[in-house]
Amino acid sequence: MRKSLLKTPPSGLSSRPARPAAAALVAVGVGRKRQSERSNADGYRGIAPVGANGADPAAPVNTVENAENVEIDPAIRLRLLEALVSRADIAECAQAGLQWLEETLGVSRSLCMVRPIGETSLVVVGTHGMSSEVHASFSVSLDDWNNPLVSAVAGRQRLFFPAAHSAADRKRRPATPFGDAPFQVLPFGATRFSDEPVGVLLLGIDVPVRTNLQWFTSVVGQKLDQILRQDMLAEGDRRQGRERGLLYSIINAVTDPILLTDTEGRLLIANTRALTLFTATEEESEGRRSAVRMNNMLLSSALSSKAIEETGAARRELLLVNPIDGSDLVFELLSTVTEDPRHGSGVVSILRNVTDLRRASEEIEEGYRKMRMAEAQARAESDRLNLIIDSVADPIVVTDAAGGTSLMNEPAERLFTLPPHATAMEQRWVQANDAHFSSFIAGMLVSADRRRIGEIGLLDARTGEAMPVEAIAGKILSDRGELTAVVTILHDRREAIEKARLYEQLKQASDELERKIQAATADIAQQNELLRRQAIELEQASALKSQFLANMSHEFRTPLNAMLGYTSMLLQGVAGAVDVPIKRQLSRIESNGRHLLTIINEILDISRIEAGRMPLRSKLAITIDVPKDLPPLWSDRQKVKQILLNLLSNALKFTHQGSVKVSVRPNSRERVLQLSVSDTGIGIAPADQEKIFEDFRQLDNTPTRPYGGTGLGLSICRRLAQMLDGRITVQSELSRGSTFSLILPIKGRK
Known part of the structure; x- marks a missing residue:
């Protein structure tokens, strides 16, 4: 029994064909109201549920059964059988069945679909009362x-x-x-050849057919299945004939003998070449017939059961006689046992003429033996040559007559071969070396000279350093004067060039130095005497001026700074409150005193400028770091400004290079505000960090100190900070800079 082509339902579906949910279905013969009897209010609800007997529950059971048992008149059946017997085409047969349905049951629109053998789709083979385009446009996949x-x-x-x-x-x-439109589905029944469904009928009718059509579907289905199988067999015979003809054409096109024999050695199938070797007619010469008999005997021996069992499908040699000229022929025999359902076991043999191949193989073997001997000699000579070349420190390159490199030693490989994982730059260096060397060899090949010396500009393939070399090349000629190779030795000239360059530079420097020494000796003697006299005069004048300026600076600024300091303290109320008239007079004293101090400083600055000792601090960078979200600070604006200006003035005074930074940082935990002035100046030693806050105290009290001032600035700043309920701290390191911080409490407005 043939395996069903209808695939099993998808996972989750019953193996029994279930009634699909996509449409309402009913068995043929179910009672149903006509279209005119349906109420408009009911709407479309499909077919009423099927009863136990496949009938409408509202219809009497016996009525449905009687309707299903309605039989067709035998004369009408006979007319259908006569129409089917006279037709051998499946379309005509289907058309006859559909025509019979119209004449018998009044079915005006219908179509017949069948499943061709081996296919998985239903195709239309006949229609009645419908467009002919249905044949090409409508089909049903049995996989759906x-x-x-x-x-x-x-x-x-x-x-x-x-x-x-x-x-x-x-x-x-x-x-x-x-x-x-409404329609009914009638599947064909099983046939005597297969249980597979043959096809289906689709009838365009308004109500289900109540006539028993099982006989009709069985007869038409048997006829359609018979035609399908006859068509399949006819197509198989035609295909077999084409394949047989193609097989004979193929084997006759093969130049090697191909033949099929039975187990007793009788020839069943053979191509033209095999017939020439193993067949002969009575009209042909005795010598040819004898050669054919000999060939058949040798072939039978080679195809014996024992020989095939021992060698299997392996290739064997078979010696035959040429029936035309009687010469020996050597064939390579490949035999394979095959099974033929009609003739039983057989042997397929293919003979390949290897007579010329055997002769060529023997010649090749002899040539290969001579070649091995020559290779051994060449290998020994090559090893000796490689040993000689590798022992030379200079790069050696051997090129053939076409300019291709055939041999090089290790120093040459470093110039012309890429190292593992070479970079793009190393690749360019090696390519440049190869281009320069190839140009030199090309010039050597086109010249008639047997020896050539030249210079090549190469690059060290590992460092990229320029490497000028001297190339010495010589041609190697054969006994017939033909060029076989060019041997080139490359000598590195970097050391010789460097020595020559250093010698030339040394010679030039020596000559130049000698000339300069001679010229400078006379000039030095003259200048020394002049400088000696000027130095004495300058030392005397400088000593007098320095002594005068030091005395005057000390004499003028010391008492003046004291007066200015005490005046400032009185104005600030350090000694107690001062009346307004007195404060006005003290302000005039302070103003004139500072004016006088400015004049004195300007006089001293003039002397410094003349002496070239006036420092300029124009390269200091001043930065300010003040956050935007500072809390409000209620304090004396003038006092805070005075303290910050004094700290900033000191930072600028004692910083020669670097930067000065002013920053503000709130401390919400201690509720204070820290105003800091940082510099990168000379710094203060830890032992002197408290002394600088004493009155009139300067770390350098010598008359020639480089920094001016009264020594009261930091003392006044500390006292002002204490008056504001704050304090001043200092962090400093010698030669690293200082940071003075004014810390004031954050208080609300009084």
């Missing part, structure tokens, strides 16, 4: 288990689909050429 037609064919169920009146009705119906 969601299609109710597939379920009907697989389960041999007769289904009826009423007319569709809405979009929901159309979604539950399978797509058919009937569109929205």
Whole structure:
């Protein structure tokens, strides 16, 4: 029994063909109201549920059974059988059946679909009352288990689909050429050849057919299946004939003998070349017939059961006689046992003429033996040559007559071969070396000279350093004067060039130095005497001026700074409150005193400028770091400004290079505000960090100190900070800089 081509339902579906959910189905013979009897209020609800006997529950059971038992008149059946017997074409047979349905049951629109043997689709083979385009446009895949037609064919169920009146009705119906019109599905029954469904009938009718059509579907199905199988057999015979003809054409096109023999050695099939070796007619010469008999005997021996069992399908040699000229022929025999259902076991043999191949193989073997001897000699000579070349420190390159490199030693490989994982730069260096060397060799090959010396500009392939070399090349000629190779030795000239360059530079420097020494000796003697006299005069004048300035600076600024300091303290109320008239007079004293101090400083600055000792601090960078979200600070604006200006003045005074930074940082935990002035100046030793806050105290009290001042600035700043309920701290390191911080409490407005 043939295996079913209908695939099993998808996972989760019953193996029994289920009634599809896409459309309402009913068995043929179910009682049903006509279209005119349906109430408009009911709407489209499909077919009423099927009863236990496949009938409408509202209809009497006996009425349905009687309807199903309605038989067709035997004369009408005979007319169908006569129409089917006289037709051998499947389309004509299907058309005759559909015509009979119209004449007998009044079915005006119908189509017949069959499943061709070996296919998985239902195709239209006949229509009645429908367009001819249905043949090409409509088919049903048997793999589509969601299609109710597939379920009907697989389960041999007769289904009826009423007319569709809405979009929901159309979604539950399978797509058919009937569109929205009602139609009935009648599957064909099983045949005597197969249990597979042959096909299905689609009848365009308004109500289900109540006539018993089982006989009709069985007879038409048997006839359609018979025609399908006859067509398949006829097509198989035609295909077999074509394949046989193609087989004979192929084997006759092969120049090697091909033959098929039975187990007793009788020839069954042979191509033209095999017939020439193993067959002869009575009209041919005795010598040819004798050669053919000899060949058949040798072939039978080679194809004996024992020989085949011992060698299997391996290749063997077979010696035959040429029936034409009697010469010996050597064939390579490949035999394979095959099974023929009609003739039993047989042997397929292919003979390949290897006579010339055997002769050539012997010649090749002799040549290969001589070549091995020559290779051994060449290998020994090559090893000796490689040993000589590798022992030379200079790069040696051997090129052939075409300019290609055939041999090089290790120093040459470093110039012309890429190292593992070479970079792009190393690749360019090696390519440049190869280009320069190839140009030199090309010039050597085109010249008639047997020896050539030249210079080549190469690069060290590992460092990229320029490497000028001296190339000495010589041609090697054969006994017939033909060029066989060019040997080139490359000598590195970097050391010789460097020595020559250093010698030339040393010679030039020596000559130049000698000339300069001679010229400078006379000039030095003259200048020394002049400088000696000027130095004495300058030392005397400088000593007098320095002594005068030091005395005057000390005499003028010391008492003046004291007066200014005490005046400032009185104005600030350090000794107690001062009346307004007195404060006005003290302010005039302080103003004039500072004016006088400025004049004195300017006089001293003039002397410094003349002496070239006036420092300029124009390269200091001043930065300010003040956050935007500072809390409000209620304090004496003038006092805070005076303290910061004094600290900033000191930072600028004692910083020669670097930067000065002013920053503000709030401390919410201690509720204080820290104003800091940082510099990168000379710094203060830890032992002197408290002394600088004493009155009139300077770390350098010598008359020639480089920094001016009264020594009261930091003392006044500390006292002012204490008056504001704050303090001044200092962090400093010699030669690294200092940071003075004014710390004031954050207080609300009084």
